[in-house]
Structures are given as C-alpha cells and as structure tokens.
Amino acid sequence: MTTHVTSFPVAIVGGGLAGLTSAILFKRAGYAVVLFEKYTYPFHRVCGEYISNEVRPILEDILESPLEDFGISNITQLWVSETNGESIRQPLGLGGFGISRFTLDQLLYQKAVEIGVEVRTSTEIESIERIGEDEHRLETKLGDVFFAQLVIGSFGKRSKLDQQLQRAHVSQRSGYVGVKYHISYDFPKNLIALHNFPGGYCGISAIEDNQYCLCYLIEREVVRKAGGIDAAEQQFVTQNPFLRDIWEHATFLQAKPWVINEISFAPKNSIEQGVLMVGDSAGLITPLCGNGMSMAIRASAWISIWGKAYLEGSISRQHLEEGYARSWRREFSGRLWVGRRVQGFFGKKWLTYMGIKMLQPFPRLRQRLIQATHGEQVHLKEFA
Numbered sequence: 001m002t003t004h005v006t007s008f009p010v011a012i013v014g015g016g017l018a019g020l021t022s023a024i025l026f027k028r029a030g031y032a033v034v035l036f037e038k039y040t041y042p043f044h045r046v047c048g049e050y051i052s053n054e055v056r057p058i059l060e061d062i063l064e065s066p067l068e069d070f071g072i073s074n075i076t077q078l079w080v081s082e083t084n085g086e087s088i089r090q091p092l093g094l095g096g097f098g099i100s101r102f103t104l105d106q107l108l109y110q111k112a113v114e115i116g117v118e119v120r121t122s123t124e125i126e127s128i129e130r131i132g133e134d135e136h137r138l139e140t141k142l143g144d145v146f147f148a149q150l151v152i153g154s155f156g157k158r159s160k161l162d163q164q165l166q167r168a169h170v171s172q173r174s175g176y177v178g179v180k181y182h183i184s185y186d187f188p189k190n191l192i193a194l195h196n197f198p199g200g201y202c203g204i205s206a207i208e209d210n211q212y213c214l215c216y217l218i219e220r221e222v223v224r225k226a227g228g229i230d231a232a233e234q235q236f237v238t239q240n241p242f243l244r245d246i247w248e249h250a251t252f253l254q255a256k257p258w259v260i261n262e263i264s265f266a267p268k269n270s271i272e273q274g275v276l277m278v279g280d281s282a283g284l285i286t287p288l289c290g291n292g293m294s295m296a297i298r299a300s301a302w303i304s305i306w307g308k309a310y311l312e313g314s315i316s317r318q319h320l321e322e323g324y325a326r327s328w329r330r331e332f333s334g335r336l337w338v339g340r341r342v343q344g345f346f347g348k349k350w351l352t353y354m355g356i357k358m359l360q361p362f363p364r365l366r367q368r369l370i371q372a373t374h375g376e377q378v379h380l381k382e383f384a
Contacts, residue, residue: 006034006126006144006145006146006147007146007147007148007279008032008034008118008146008147008149009026009032009033009148009149009150009174009311010026010031010032010034010148010149010151010152010307010311011033011034011035011036011136011138011146011148011151011152012024012033012034012035012036012151012152012154013036013125013128013138013151013152013153013154013155013161013275014036014037014153014154014155014156014159014279015035015036015037015039015105015109015119015121015154015280016045016101016105016156016279016280016296016298016301017101017104017105017108017279017282017293017297017300018152018154018278018279018280018296018299018303019035019037019152019154019278019279019300020035020105020108020109020112021062021108021296021297021300021301022152022154022278022300022303022304023035023112023117023119024062024108024112024115024117025062025300025301025304025380026304026307026308027112027115027116027117028115029304029308031308031311032118033117033118034117034118034119034120035112035117035118035119035120036120036123036124036138036140036147036223037119037120037121037122037123037126038122038123038124039121039122040121040122041105041109041121042052042102042103042105042106042109043102043108044101044102044180044258045104045105045258046107046178046179046180046215046258046259046260047099047180047213047215047217047292047293048099048203048205048213048292049098049099049100049205049207049213049215049293049382050075050096050097050098050192050203050205050213050293051096051097051098051099051103051293051294051297052094052095052096052291052293052294052356052361053055053094053095053096053097053296053376053377054294054298054375054376054377054378055095055293055294055298055377055378056097056377057377057378057379057380058297058298058301058378058379058380059297061112061379061380062108062111063107063108064111064289067097067099070099070103070104070107070208071099071103071208072097072098072099072207072208072211073097073098073189073190073205073206073207073208074095074096074097074189074190075092075095075096075097075098075189075190075205075206076091076092076095076190076191076352077089077091077092077188077190077191077192077194078090078091078092078191078192078193078194079191079192079193079194080193080194080195081193081194081195081196081240082196082240083196083197083198083239083240084240084241085240085241086244087242091321092192094376094377096192098192098206098208098213099207099208100182100207100208100211100213103207103208104249109261123140123141123142123300124140124141125138125139125140125141125155125161126139126140126141126160126164126289127139127161127164128151128153128161128164128165128273128275130273130274130275131134132350133274134149134317135147135148135149136148136149136151136274136275138151139299141269142369149311150276150310150311150383151274151275151276152275152276152277152278152303152307153272153275153276153277153278153281153282153283154277154278154279155281156279156280156281159281165208165272165273165275167268167269167272168268168269169264169266169267169268172304174202175218175220176217176218176219176220176262176263176264176265177217177218177220177223177229177259177260177261177263178215178216178217178259178260178261178263179215179216179217179218179229179257179258179259180213180214180215180216180258180259181213181214181252181253181254181257181258182207182211182212182213182214182252182253182254182372183204183211183212183214183246183250183252183253184210184211184212184250184251184253185204185212185214185246185249185251186249187204187206187212189206190206191205191206192204192205193242195240195242195243196240197216197236197237197238197239197240197243198220198222198236198239199218199221199222199232199236199368200216200217200218200219200222200236200237200281201216201217202214202215202216202237202240202243203215203216204219204246207381211253212250214246214250216237217263218232218236218237220261224318229257229259233247234255236350247322263284264284265284265285265336266282267336268281268282268283268284269282270282270283270322270324270325271324274317274321276303276307276324278296278299278300278303279292279295279296279299279300280292280296282299282328282332283332283333283336284336285332285335285336291335294313294375295332295335298331298332298375298378299328299331299332301378302324302327302328302331303324306320306323306324306327307320307324331367331375335375
C-alpha cells in the first residue's frame with residue numbers, strides 16, 4: 001500500500017457542527033484546512049435538533065442567508081412534564097429554532113467545500129500523535145499520513161480517538177442511551193417539550209418540512225431490563241400520558257430509530273496532548289438543557305480566534321493552549337455544572353414530581369435556570 005504524506009496548517013477531525021464551523025472560519029482567515037469525516041454527507045445524528053438563538057447571527061453570517069430560507073421552526077416556549085402528567089410551561093426568553101442535523105450539517109458542508117476547505121469524507125483518523133510543540137502527526141485508517149500545526153478534535157460524544165489519546169473520561173462507563181426519531185404529529189411549532197418517564201426523559205420540537213424531532217435519553221439498565229428499545233418504549237417511555245399520545249397518534253417516519261450508546265456527561269479536558277477540543281469532544285451538556293449545538297458553534301468561534309493568533313505568530317503555543325482553555329472554562333463550565341445538577345431531578349419519578357411542584361409558583365426562578373445554561377446572543381465580530 002502506498003502511503004501519502006500531506007501537511008496543513010489546520011487539521012480538523014470530525015465534521016459535525018463544531019468541526020465544520022471551525023473549518024469555515026479558519027479558511028475564511030486564509031489558512032489551508034483539511035477536515036476528516038468518517039461518514040458521507042448528508043447523514044443523521046442522534047441529537048435534539050434545537051439551537052439557542054444565541055448563535056443565530058453566527059450561523060447566518062457563515063451561511064450568508066437568513067435561517068428562514070432553510071425552513072427552520074422558531075421556538076419560544078418550554079413545556080416540562082413529569083411521569084403522571086403534572087407540568088409547567090415557561091417562555092424561553094431569547095428562544096431558539098429547530099432544524100435537523102441532516103439539513104444543517106449538509107448546508108455547512110456545502111459551504112466549506114464552496115470556499116475551498118479540503119473535506120475528506122469516508123475517512124477515519126486512526127491516531128493523532130504530538131511530535132513537537134508545534135506539530136502533530138495524523139494517520140488515517142487506510143495508512144495515509146498528515147501533519148498539521150493545529151489539530152482540532154471535533155469527533156463527538158465518544159470515539160476510539162478518546163482511547164488513543166488516553167482521555168480520563170473513557171474509563172468512566174456511561175449509563176445512558178440516546179434514541180431519536182423524526183415524526184409527523186399535531187404539535188405547536190413554537191413549543192419544545194421535555195416529558196419525563198421512569199429512567200429518562202424525551203424531547204419533542206419542530207424542525208423543517210413540517211416534521212418533529214423526537215429524541216429521548218434513557219438509562220441503559222432500563223433498556224436491558226425491558227429487553228430492548230421497543231419494549232422499553234412500551235413499558236417505560238409511554239407511562240407519561242403525553243408521550244403515550246405521541247406513540248399512539250404520531251406517524252414515525254423511519255422504520256427504526258437512530259441510537260447511540262455510552263453517552264457520558266463526565267467532565268472532559270478542552271485540550272489533550274496539544275489537540276484543541278470543540279463541541280461534544282470538549283464537554284457534553286445534558287440534553288434537557290437543549291443547548292449543546294449552540295455551545296459547539298460558540299466554541300468554534302473561540303478556537304478560530306486563538307488559533308489564528310497562534311498561526312500568524314502573535315502568540316506562543318503555550319499562550320494558545322492556556323488562552324483557549326481559559327476561554328472555554330469561562331464560557332461553558334458553569335453551564336455544564338448546572339446541567340449535571342438539574343439532570344439529577346429528571347427521569348426519577350418522585351424527584352421530578354417534587355421539582356416541578358416546587359418550580360410551579362416561581363416563574364422567575366425557572367427563567368434563571370434556563371439562563372444558567374444559555375448565553376447572550378453574539379455575532380462573529382464580537383470574537384475579534
């Protein structure tokens with residue numbers, strides 16, 4: 001087999017929201033960028049498909065078009081219920097929008113290719129090795145070798161590369177499974193709902209083409225006891241009357257759901273062996289906070305600012321790594337902490353019931369909890 005060796009200033013491993021956004025921003029700044037994605041666009045990802053409006057200006061700048069052009073659904077209200085149907089509703093403040101990852105990732109991929117990013121699909125990176133302060137060696141599964149000054153890790157919730165880089169969270173087994181459907185259903189388009197059931201919770205919100213994303217997180221042990229996903233839905237998920245109505249009256253648009261195992265909310269480092277992490281690779285917020293996609297996009301804006309300063313020689317490698325880690329902690333560590341604490345009340349029958357009963361009389365407290373996992377709206381120029 002012939003081994004091909006190529007060098008780039010910037011190499012990005014993983015072509016999700018964070019990877020594609022980073023690639024576009026570095027290419028716009030004038031740097032040659034290679035992005036590796038093990039699948040071929042377009043494809044589906046297990047994701048709640050709700051994005052906070054805090055990053056709406058960034059996406060519209062990148063895509064050079066209002067998001068309405070792509071059929072998004074504007075979401076302004078939150079509805080939370082516990083297993084027996086007790087519920088609360090709350091305005092979302094800044095609000096957000098719904099769009100499928102199938103559509104959004106494809107749009108960003110097309111934009112990246114259009115401006116000259118070298119996107120290598122169906123290409124899996126087998127190893128990343130730091131060979132000096134300012135260089136990394138990447139090898140694909142097929143044996144091709146790449147060198148890069150700056151490597152950005154955007155390979156998602158859990159990857160073999162986490163093991164290869166000896167990341168600490170890999171040894172902490174996760175007890176959660178994520179499941180997603182696209183459905184047709186009679187439901188308000190401006191509303192996102194989080195319905196609890198024993199062992200998990202399920203979100204529903206509108207996306208494009210009059211469809212809805214139905215995505216739930218469930219304890220792996222609950223699935224095992226039930227005997228599989230289908231059985232768990234019948235025995236546990238549909239104990240919530242609102243979810244039971246969905247399963248009885250919605251049209252499920254795929255024969256089988258998209259499923260991901262080993263979802264971990266354990267803290268992660270934003271830098272590993274000189275690889276700068278973005279998106280879920282840097283830290284995964286609990287799905288009930290509905291803000292992982294906006295965090296991925298914001299982190300990409302931060303990494304482009306610090307990375308460009310390093311590549312142009314304005315700062316040292318040490319300054320780059322310390323500065324990005326500091327920015328990441330300041331921007332996201334508080335959100336992740338709140339998300340992990342709030343998660344403790346969800347999917348547990350009596351705790352969820354008590355939490356909802358306590359919050360019902362206090363709309364301001366509910367709003368503060370929402371604000372604690374979201375940021376203010378930002379434009380790209382604010383990162384300069």
